[in-house]
Amino acid sequence: MNYSILDEGQLFPLAEGDVSTDAPGRMRVAQDAFEKAMGWQLKPEGLCKGAVCVPVRDRDALVHTDGIDLEEFASVTGRPCSIDAAEGVAAFGTTAASQSSLMESLEAPDFKLPDLSGQTHSLSAYRGNKVLFVAYASW
């Protein structure tokens, strides 16, 4: 089984030995691997990312002998998440509050995408120009 975390568009493969799906429907990840993939650290004061910490009310629900429970992590941090334990993938997104403040800042979020030839382009490379962002599709 290939295990991975899909976090806001980025894919982090997980080693098989770091993942447990023993509890039905749950995915738990060894603390080291979890911290490396997600950038969140478990500290005495709670779950921390950079200077931000979120208190963990029920530490036993989050930290198990077979690892950090990903669904509980999502619930503690308020992140939208979908876990498909049978497929070994946990996907995390952006909270509505974070997305709203990103949009209200009016900063155009940077992205990096390939063209047909596979060459990648980032929006930020065109700083200094007036950019017309056109999303379209064949459908």
Added chain:
Amino acid sequence: MPVWQALYEELGPHGFVPITVALDRREDVQPYIEAANPTHPSLIDEAHRTAELYHLLNVPTILWIDEAGMICRPHDSQYATDIFTAFHKKLSGPYLQMIRDWVHTGAGAMSADEIRANQPKPNADSQLARVERALAWHLLNAGRGAAAEPHFDRAAELAPKDWTIQRGSMPLRGGNAFGPEFFALAEKGKFNYGMEDLTPTHAPESAE
């Protein structure tokens, strides 16, 4: 798309770049890109990352970004040609002229308050729908099409008015985005974009 290329050739020397982003599988959009043969950035976003970042709800969606990287005109449903004007009732000419005016004089850029008032608003359901869609695409791309299905379904339930999810998933799930599924979706009620008339470019015969 050839229209954006022509506009790039006309306005590029004045500091203008169209960046077109296809919310598509590479193989589905390839013929369109090859036909237009663009020299401006013509990108492919299979994972719908820009739909997540910009909260895109349909195509086409156009945003203006100024020299400092700030959005200066938000989500606007506008067209480069009049091929589908009979359906959406919009004319491309006035909008293309607006772009020219913006590039030459800065006209058409909106105030911060106006922009915020006209942005679509994400909520918990729309954000979870993006996650489900991302997971569905990841599984499909990994050859796990059957496992992707419930996640596509869940995304569609959570975001009934998001056409990047509703209609954009049709070709991925073996459907036809121009077939009965599409018309059933369109008939469920007029799709409310929130800013459908940001720029009034409606053809005269549709004026009410």
